[in-house]
Amino acid sequence: MGKRLRLDPVACAGHGACAELLPELITIDEWGYPIVADQPVPHGLQREARRAVAGCPALALALTRVA
Amino acid sequence: MTDSLTLPPPALAAGGPPRGLPRLLPDAGTVPVDLRAHLAMHGPLRAPGGRDGLLREVAAAGLTGRGGAAFPVARKLAAAAEARPAPVVAGNGAEGEPASGKDRSLLWIAPHLVLDGLQLAAGAAGSRSTVLYVPRNERLHGRLAGAIAERAAAGMDAARVELVTAPDRFLAGEESALVSRLAGGPALPAYRPVRGLPRLAPGRAALVQNVETLAHLALIARYGAAWFRAAGTGAEPGTMLATLHLADGRTSVVEVPLGAGLAGLLGLDARPGPAEAGAAAPGVPSAFGPVQAVLVGGYHGAWLPAAEAAALPLANAALRPLGAMVGAGVLAALPADRCGLAETARVARYLALESAGQCGPCFNGLPRIAAAMEHLAGPRPDPRARADLERWTGLVTGRGACHHPDGSVRFIRSALRVFAAEARVHEQGRCGGTDPRPFLPVPAGAPATDEDWS
Amino acid sequence: MTGITSSTALWYASRATGVVTLLLLTAVVVLGILVNRQGRLPGLPAFAVTGLHRNISLLAVAFLAIHVVTAIADPYVTIGLAAAVLPFASAYKPLWLGLGAISLDLVAALILTSLARARMSRRAWRAIHWLGYAAWPLAVVHSIGSSADARNGLVLGVLVACVLATAAAVAWRLAHAAREVPRAGRAAAALSRVSARKAGL
Numbered sequence: 001m002g003k004r005l006r007l008d009p010v011a012c013a014g015h016g017a018c019a020e021l022l023p024e025l026i027t028i029d030e031w032g033y034p035i036v037a038d039q040p041v042p043h044g045l046q047r048e049a050r051r052a053v054a055g056c057p058a059l060a061l062a063l064t065r066v067a
Numbered sequence: 068m069t070d071s072l073t074l075p076p077p078a079l080a081a082g083g084p085p086r087g088l089p090r091l092l093p094d095a096g097t098v099p100v101d102l103r104a105h106l107a108m109h110g111p112l113r114a115p116g117g118r119d120g121l122l123r124e125v126a127a128a129g130l131t132g133r134g135g136a137a138f139p140v141a142r143k144l145a146a147a148a149e150a151r152p153a154p155v156v157a158g159n160g161a162e163g164e165p166a167s168g169k170d171r172s173l174l175w176i177a178p179h180l181v182l183d184g185l186q187l188a189a190g191a192a193g194s195r196s197t198v199l200y201v202p203r204n205e206r207l208h209g210r211l212a213g214a215i216a217e218r219a220a221a222g223m224d225a226a227r228v229e230l231v232t233a234p235d236r237f238l239a240g241e242e243s244a245l246v247s248r249l250a251g252g253p254a255l256p257a258y259r260p261v262r263g264l265p266r267l268a269p270g271r272a273a274l275v276q277n278v279e280t281l282a283h284l285a286l287i288a289r290y291g292a293a294w295f296r297a298a299g300t301g302a303e304p305g306t307m308l309a310t311l312h313l314a315d316g317r318t319s320v321v322e323v324p325l326g327a328g329l330a331g332l333l334g335l336d337a338r339p340g341p342a343e344a345g346a347a348a349p350g351v352p353s354a355f356g357p358v359q360a361v362l363v364g365g366y367h368g369a370w371l372p373a374a375e376a377a378a379l380p381l382a383n384a385a386l387r388p389l390g391a392m393v394g395a396g397v398l399a400a401l402p403a404d405r406c407g408l409a410e411t412a413r414v415a416r417y418l419a420l421e422s423a424g425q426c427g428p429c430f431n432g433l434p435r436i437a438a439a440m441e442h443l444a445g446p447r448p449d450p451r452a453r454a455d456l457e458r459w460t461g462l463v464t465g466r467g468a469c470h471h472p473d474g475s476v477r478f479i480r481s482a483l484r485v486f487a488a489e490a491r492v493h494e495q496g497r498c499g500g501t502d503p504r505p506f507l508p509v510p511a512g513a514p515a516t517d518e519d520w521s
Numbered sequence: 522m523t524g525i526t527s528s529t530a531l532w533y534a535s536r537a538t539g540v541v542t543l544l545l546l547t548a549v550v551v552l553g554i555l556v557n558r559q560g561r562l563p564g565l566p567a568f569a570v571t572g573l574h575r576n577i578s579l580l581a582v583a584f585l586a587i588h589v590v591t592a593i594a595d596p597y598v599t600i601g602l603a604a605a606v607l608p609f610a611s612a613y614k615p616l617w618l619g620l621g622a623i624s625l626d627l628v629a630a631l632i633l634t635s636l637a638r639a640r641m642s643r644r645a646w647r648a649i650h651w652l653g654y655a656a657w658p659l660a661v662v663h664s665i666g667s668s669a670d671a672r673n674g675l676v677l678g679v680l681v682a683c684v685l686a687t688a689a690a691v692a693w694r695l696a697h698a699a700r701e702v703p704r705a706g707r708a709a710a711a712l713s714r715v716s717a718r719k720a721g722l
Contacts, residue, residue, distance in 0.1 A: 008258045009426035010468045011643065015559055017568035029462055033427035055568045057556050059638055064260070269642075416712070424707035434712035441716075514705045 002040025003063050005049060009033075011060035018061050021052040036061075085290075088298070089322040090306055091282050092176055099210065102217050105179035112183045112223070114288045118148065118191050125284065127292035129304045134159060134240070134277030135365075135395040137383065140284065146264055147192035147274040154264055154272035156189045156197040156226070157249060158281050161233035161240035164365045165417075165508045166397045169308035170278050171202055172320045177282060178214040182228065184281025187288055189226035192274050197226045199278075200233050200245050208232065234520050235510070237366070237421035241469050242275050244423075249273065253520035255423050256469035277395075279308055300326035303382050309396035312362075312507070315355035325393070326382045329361060333400045335377040350403030351377055357403035360485050362507070364394030366414050367474025369481035370407070373400070390481060399507060406500025408444040408489050411482035413509050415440040418475040420513040423520070429472045432463035436479060446496045453490075456483070531595035536670055538588035540679060543664055545581035546628075547683040549574060550657050554690040558697060575635070582632055585625065617666030620659045627656035657687060 005025060014032035024045055025037040041049045041063065053061045093100055093108065100108070114121045126141035147154050158181055162170040174181060181199070189197050199215075201207060208230060215228045231249060233239040239254045246265045248254040259265065264272040276284075283305060287295050296304040303325040311319050311332060323332060330336070334354030350357035351373035361376035363369060369391040371379070379385050383393050401407060419433035439456040442448045460480060463472040483490070492499050514520060552574035555562070562570055589605045592598070600618065604611035606626055609619035634641065634649045661684065670676040702710045 006260055008260070008468075009428070009466060010258045012427060013559070014427050015556075015567055015571075017566075017571055020566045020568050029428065031427055031431040033431070033466070035466070055571060057571045059643075062260075419708050419712055422708035424704040430707040431711055434708050435715050437712060438715040513709045515709065516703050516705050519705055 003046065003049070003065055004038065004040055005036045005052075006062045006064050007034060007036045008060045008062070011058045013058050013060075015057050017055045017057065018052045021055050022048050025049070026052065034061075085286075088306060088324070090286060090298075091173060091180060091279070091308060091322055092320075097172075097176060099175060100177050100179065102179055102214065102221070105177070109180075109286070109289055112186065112285065112288065114187055114190065118193075121187060121191055121288055122148070124287055124292050128287050128295040129292075130280065130283055130287060130295065131303070132277055133279035133283065133307055133395070135367075137393065140276065140280060143264075143274060143276070144188065144191045147188070147194075147272070150192070150264060150272045150274075152271065153194035153196075154192050154274045155249065155267055156185060156192050156194050156274045157245060157276070158185045158188075158197070158199045158278045159240055159242075159245055159275050160199065160201045160278040161245065161254075162202060162395075163233070163237040163240040164367075164395060164397060165237070165510050166312065166362075166365050166399060167310045167395050168318065169310050169320045169396060171204070171207060173279055173282060173308060174201060174211060175207060178211055179218070180282035180285045181278045182214060182218060182224070183285035183288075184276070184278075184283070185228060186224050186226055187284050188274060188276055188281060194274075195226045196229075198229045198231050198249060200231050200240075200248070203232045203235055236514065236520060237418065238423055238469065238471060239520075241471075243469065245275055246273050248521075253517045255425060255520055256471070258468040298324040300380075300382055300384070302384055303393075307381075307393070307396050309381065309398055312397075312399035313355040314353050314358050314400040314402045316506075317355070323381065326380045329363070329379050329381060329398065330377040332381065333358070333361065333376075333398060335361075335373065335400070353400060355400070358400040359403040359405070360401045360407055362397070362399040362401065363391040365397035366418060366478055367470070368392055368394050368397065369477055370401075370411075370485040371481070372485055390477065401506060402502070404500060404502040405504075405506050406444065406489060406498050407482060407486035408440070408493065409498075409500060409503075410505070410507050411479060411486070412437070412440040412444040413505060414507055415475070415479055417509045418471070418478070422471060423469075426467040426472075428463045428466035432459050433472060433475055435459050436463070436475070440479060440482075443490060443493065446493060446498070448493060529597070531591045532597055535588055535591040535595060536668055538584045538591065539664060539667070540670070540676055542581055542584040542588050543660055543683055544679060545577055545584060546657055546660055547687055549578045549581055550653060550687055551690045552577065553653065554694050558694060578632065578635075582628065585628065589625070614667060617663055621663035621667065624656045624659035624663060627652045627659070631656065654691075 012033060016028055016032060016034070018034050019026040019028045022045065025041065027035050029035055049063055053063050116123065122141060122144055125144060130140040131137040132140060160170045160174050185197050185199065189195065199211060201211060211230055215230070218224050233248065234254050236254060238244050238256055241256045243257040243259055243265055244254040246267055247257055250267055264274060267273045283295070299305045306322050306324050309321055309323050309332065311321060313333060335358060336352045350359040358373040360370050360373055363371055363376065363386060371389060371391055381393055386392050401410065415437040419437040422430045422433050424430045436456060436459050439452045439459070442452040443456070460476045464476050465473060489499050552570060556571050556574050559567070560570070561567060593600050593602055593605065599612040601610065604618055604622060606622055608622045609615045611618040630649055631653055634646055638646050661680070664680060665671045671680050
């Protein structure tokens, strides 16, 4: 039971704000699009993860509870 | 429309369940079965035991989707039965895969089986609203409209059937693309974070089934699960329609039991030989010419060396461990005198152009992958092209809203494995292919605007 | 120049906060275009452009609220509470204030939908957000007609600067939109770019 980051690839336009706010879990590929780590968000990064979700201009990132 | 249709010899007993094959396609060649002939052959549609009885029978039959994903039909129908309000029921006949012809053949020859299945699915879902999603073809459209009208006049159908045309796109038949089209927009795949029935609109779901699946449903309702299981394997029961591309260039749609040997289907000489992956050898002999490799599962499937394929059955249990799959039943026997890399590059280019253009990794990655493949298919390719290809195929997998990048990568990676010897020949500036003619069907043109997706 | 008495303080406050609101709204529109075009401000990360756009819009709302409240409270002119949101309901200069009321309504819609963005469809949010391009010019016209301030001196200078900045940003956005490849052509465009490059290999 943890929280995972989910990216909507259709909504994503490659702004890159998410990778700036959460570099531990999100990196940018050679075309400017985020590679989101498919692992539970560690407790210490929950706040940064919420900021990354809020900081996306396209609202393409979400933090979901995954069993 | 179905000029190149060949069918195995008939074995239909009038008035009783079809013994042996074929089941879906009758013995009358390519002549369409009209309503009267359909009723004479199969009798009126009945679903003994009502909705619950049908669900039980379908579950016992073990019918899985024939659109490529092989999802258990009983589970989908059960989910649809529980959905409130009742979902829209859609029969998917779009068949975006250029190498597949089974769905349009089925719709042309035996539309009433499909329409029966559509009514059964609607009954199970508790829905009065169905859609038949079909390719853009005036003759087929006219024939289907006529069949629907004929049934309506006879008062046969409880649920109304609407015909919706699909654009001529590879992804038009993708489940979420179909739903986008039904919702009134272009047939673009959608991001689906939540599993379950796709949403047509907030609060309205859709039950989508391939048209061949619906046809099987119509027969299971009449003849039962035991009859259905009389063909096929224990884990993969029943029959399926396969589109065969034989080595002499002919194409045919045949109905085969699951688990049938690929050698028999493609006329391959099944004598076991040394299984050399990617051997640029004369190839395995077949009734239609020597074959070097077999494409199993269409353009999102995988190449297998001919010798290996000749020993395999058409069943996921045997194919999945080798990276291949049954998919929608496309089998292509590549003649030994073709260049497998060139064929793959042509298809890779098509797959790249057919990207919906929605997800960055897809519309950036697939074109670069295609360009690299074209480069590898040429003389003395730059070694960086191979390294780039490895990186890009890893970069696009799993990062699109639909499985287009994943499937395309599966196809291309299998080509790199199977045609490795050919790649070495190209590095020396030569090519093993002596016949430059294209083998696999690839449509011309590329989409440019949303109009092309509508 | 007459001194500022308690009765004219409100009037001056309303005019001053009006000018500031217009400045802030201009900044919001320009920053919004920057976000859309993935443009950057020198020395600032990408997330800061989005952050500034959002935070300045909230600041603009605060100044807009003071601008409206002081105008209503001022006894010198008759502007009822309703006139703040209902167009042309003011006794004083109904046309010019009415345009301001419409602009305020649109700004309110933008702010409220953006706060509730996660709960609405993308298409609906986008459609309402486009109304920003209507809210801004209405605010400008409201400024020009509502008081004589905008016709001379410093305020006129500010107004002209706002209009120029917005015009430049909009022209930038339109130029890009004209060149932009439609979604269905993106893969083909990438393919021809890559093939052309490889041809030089």
